[in-house]
Amino acid sequence: MDRTQELTSNYTESQDTASWYTYQSYVESSARTYSRVIDKVIVSGKGSILTDADGKEYVDLLACAGTLALGHNNPEIKQELIKYLHTDEVMQGLDILTPAKYAFTKELLGLLPEKFRDEARIQFCGPSGADATEAAVKLFKTATKRRTVLAFHGGYHGMTAGALSLTGNLSAKDAVASLMPDVHYLPFPYDYRSPYLVQGDELIETSLHHIETVFSDPESGITKPAAVILEAIQGEGGCIPAPAKWLKGLRQLCDEYDIPLIFDEIQCGFARSGDLFAFQSADIMPDAILLSKALGGGMPMSVVVYREKYDHWKPGAHTGTFRGNQLAMIAGRKGMEIIRRDKLAEAAQKKGTWLKAELEKLKQKYTFIGDVRGRGLMLGIEIIHPNTARSPKHPDLGDGSLASAIKKQCFANGLILETGGRFGAVLRLLPALTISMDELERALELLDLSMSQLAQG
Ligand SMILES: Cc1ncc(COP(=O)(O)O)c(C=O)c1O
Numbered sequence: 001m002d003r004t005q006e007l008t009s010n011y012t013e014s015q016d017t018a019s020w021y022t023y024q025s026y027v028e029s030s031a032r033t034y035s036r037v038i039d040k041v042i043v044s045g046k047g048s049i050l051t052d053a054d055g056k057e058y059v060d061l062l063a064c065a066g067t068l069a070l071g072h073n074n075p076e077i078k079q080e081l082i083k084y085l086h087t088d089e090v091m092q093g094l095d096i097l098t099p100a101k102y103a104f105t106k107e108l109l110g111l112l113p114e115k116f117r118d119e120a121r122i123q124f125c126g127p128s129g130a131d132a133t134e135a136a137v138k139l140f141k142t143a144t145k146r147r148t149v150l151a152f153h154g155g156y157h158g159m160t161a162g163a164l165s166l167t168g169n170l171s172a173k174d175a176v177a178s179l180m181p182d183v184h185y186l187p188f189p190y191d192y193r194s195p196y197l198v199q200g201d202e203l204i205e206t207s208l209h210h211i212e213t214v215f216s217d218p219e220s221g222i223t224k225p226a227a228v229i230l231e232a233i234q235g236e237g238g239c240i241p242a243p244a245k246w247l248k249g250l251r252q253l254c255d256e257y258d259i260p261l262i263f264d265e266i267q268c269g270f271a272r273s274g275d276l277f278a279f280q281s282a283d284i285m286p287d288a289i290l291l292s293k294a295l296g297g298g299m300p301m302s303v304v305v306y307r308e309k310y311d312h313w314k315p316g317a318h319t320g321t322f323r324g325n326q327l328a329m330i331a332g333r334k335g336m337e338i339i340r341r342d343k344l345a346e347a348a349q350k351k352g353t354w355l356k357a358e359l360e361k362l363k364q365k366y367t368f369i370g371d372v373r374g375r376g377l378m379l380g381i382e383i384i385h386p387n388t389a390r391s392p393k394h395p396d397l398g399d400g401s402l403a404s405a406i407k408k409q410c411f412a413n414g415l416i417l418e419t420g421g422r423f424g425a426v427l428r429l430l431p432a433l434t435i436s437m438d439e440l441e442r443a444l445e446l447l448d449l450s451m452s453q454l455a456q457g
Contacts, residue, residue, distance in 0.1 A: 131320065133160075
């Protein structure tokens with residue numbers, strides 16, 4: 001019996017889920033992440049409830065890293081997919097026009113802010129968010145004939161080489177010898193851990209002044225950028241919303257210095273923040289937006305939508321085999337229709353406002369909660385070492401070990417959430433936009449219970 005046969009017979013035929021999990025650890029790479037905490041076999045999902053092979057239920061506040069905006073197995077999306085599978089329409093179409101693609105692009109354009117829509121071009125990319133990042137960088141380097149890209153501390157744009165180059169988190173970069181050159185980083189206006197020792201309006205002014213200095217100083221060391229890329233609400237970086245006033249200021253500076261501005265809406269987009277797109281909180285127009293996750297209604301798909309004036313690409317300048325995933329177009333179109341029809345941005349805002357207020361109450365109860373922040377259904381709880389003397393120069397130390405312990409305790413109690421941010425100390429809540437108030441209340445009870453168990457322990 002060879003190794004694979006041995007593993008298969010030992011583990012997969014067993015009904016014991018611990019054995020299945022051991023099997024996974026043998027056959028999959030050690031880069032596994034979520035499955036290190038979610039160490040059960042998940043057999044079904046409905047809305048915001050997942051069930052494991054032992055029949056245990058979990059309230060899911062992760063929604064596949066924010067991908068399943070309409071929850072697991074949304075019945076309307078499923079129905080559309082089943083209907084499509086009964087036709088002889090194609091499954092894949094490269095970049096050829098099909099009825100599914102026509103309907104998808106119409107729905108997508110319909111969701112965009114009018115001013116942007118009127119001059120928008122869509123580039124279909126490979127299936128992942130990182131593919132959209134890669135495409136956008138190429139697009140703007142081509143259009144501007146410049147080589148530098150500016151990104152932000154704490155930003156996350158994916159794990160492929162170019163996208164990783166634009167990502168703040170060092171742990172994934174440390175081991176990789178050479179990434180894309182000519183990327184420079186600016187501090188993000190992270191009020192709780194202010195990079196400039198000042199907060200609020202002063203932080204906004206100082207940050208914008210810093211950026212203007214980089215743009216204008218002939219000795220800044222940074223050549224004129226092809227683009228600036230950012231998330232209006234940083235997700236993996238720790239759920240950090242950029243203040244609207246700062247976003248407006250950044251837009252003005254980019255206009256003044258003729259530098260394209262790319263909003264990565266892969267996580268914060270599609271109604272999650274309470275606006276259809278998170279940059280809309282500042283009432284500004286992007287030069288490009290990156291979309292993935294919710295875009296495909298649960299199926300893999302990504303696009304860059306950008307202003308026509310930057311379309312300097314020659315035919316074939318950016319290709320990719322899986323740009324024509326028709327099932328993603330079918331599911332995605334239906335998903336967008338539901339987001340619009342059911343006013344899910346408003347729903348996210350209402351539910352998020354309620355949830356945030358409840359989390360603030362937990363903050364009063366537990367000294368290890370340093371900050372509660374976010375917008376809509378994209379909320380973060382920063383876990384700290386309590387009783388550290390806090391000052392702008394010495395913010396509380398993030399307690400990544402406690403955050404991780406809370407996450408594990410939550411899972412044991414039947415609640416799935418994620419950590420992220422500096423020191424891994426931010427508990428991140430990214431539920432489906434369709435999560436019910438009952439489910440949110442249940443999630444809150446489980447979170448409180450898990451925190452209280454650890455506070456006692
Ligand atoms: C803001 C943002 N950009 C890009 C990506 C990369 O997307 P993918 O993992 O599909 O490559 C992510 C993924 O979490 C993200 O949150």
